[in-house]
Amino acid sequence: xxxxxxxxxxxxxxxxxxxxxxxxxxxxxxxxxxxxxxxxxxxxxxxxxxxxxxxxxxxxxxxxxxxxxxxxxxxxxxxxxxxxxxxxxxxxxxxxxxxxxxxxxxxxx
Amino acid sequence: xxxxxxxxxxxxxxxxxxxxxxxxxxxxxxxxxxxxxxxxxxxxxxxxxxxxxxxxxxxxxxxxxxxxxxxxxxxxxxxxxxxxxxxxxxxxxxxxxxxxxxxxxxxxxxxxx
Numbered sequence: 245x246x247x248x249x250x251x252x253x254x255x256x257x258x259x260x261x262x263x264x265x266x267x268x269x270x271x272x273x274x275x276x277x278x279x280x281x282x283x284x285x286x287x288x289x290x291x292x293x294x295x296x297x298x299x300x301x302x303x304x305x306x307x308x309x310x311x312x313x314x315x316x317x318x319x320x321x322x323x324x325x326x327x328x329x330x331x332x333x334x335x336x337x338x339x340x341x342x343x344x345x346x347x348x349x350x351x352x353x
Numbered sequence: 354x355x356x357x358x359x360x361x362x363x364x365x366x367x368x369x370x371x372x373x374x375x376x377x378x379x380x381x382x383x384x385x386x387x388x389x390x391x392x393x394x395x396x397x398x399x400x401x402x403x404x405x406x407x408x409x410x411x412x413x414x415x416x417x418x419x420x421x422x423x424x425x426x427x428x429x430x431x432x433x434x435x436x437x438x439x440x441x442x443x444x445x446x447x448x449x450x451x452x453x454x455x456x457x458x459x460x461x462x463x464x465x466x
Contacts, residue, residue: 275451276451285441286460287459287460288457290456331396339384339449341386343396
């Protein structure tokens, strides 16, 4: 079983739509959780960390559900510039990082 | 500004040649990592180092070598023993604190023909 699993998509949504991605992880001892954004042929960039109580950054909301071992990312009022691949990243106490394969999002005018 | 610098951005080599990818960071991070990304695939860990003069193999270390003589530098050598070296190589570092994220360099795209 993979450490981290994501639906690869693609998700094609119209501008202004709300879209949500989920990511499941297998190690219940995982400690830290992140969402990264990766544009085509570029490096991943940190979008936001995910905290136990959930957190919001503008149009982006991240949630963690430890009981069910998943994290989610909600994007409201999608913009064309949100088109990218979103990577779920989980780390454990040994500073080992595990990556999902990414979810592709295309926002359509 | 602090960050991670990878060079070169694009690299072309003939099969059978060794090639070294540079990674330098000025974030004062102890831990550094090398990942490989193939089209449509996730990142796979090649090597990592948690402290100077120490490094560990990742999931796909065969055909690669690293050194960590300085905190700031973690070069990766792709040897001729690596069967499929053409890929996007990403160097990263992290501060090793709780909830400390990975910071990535801008990557080196290696093409071997």
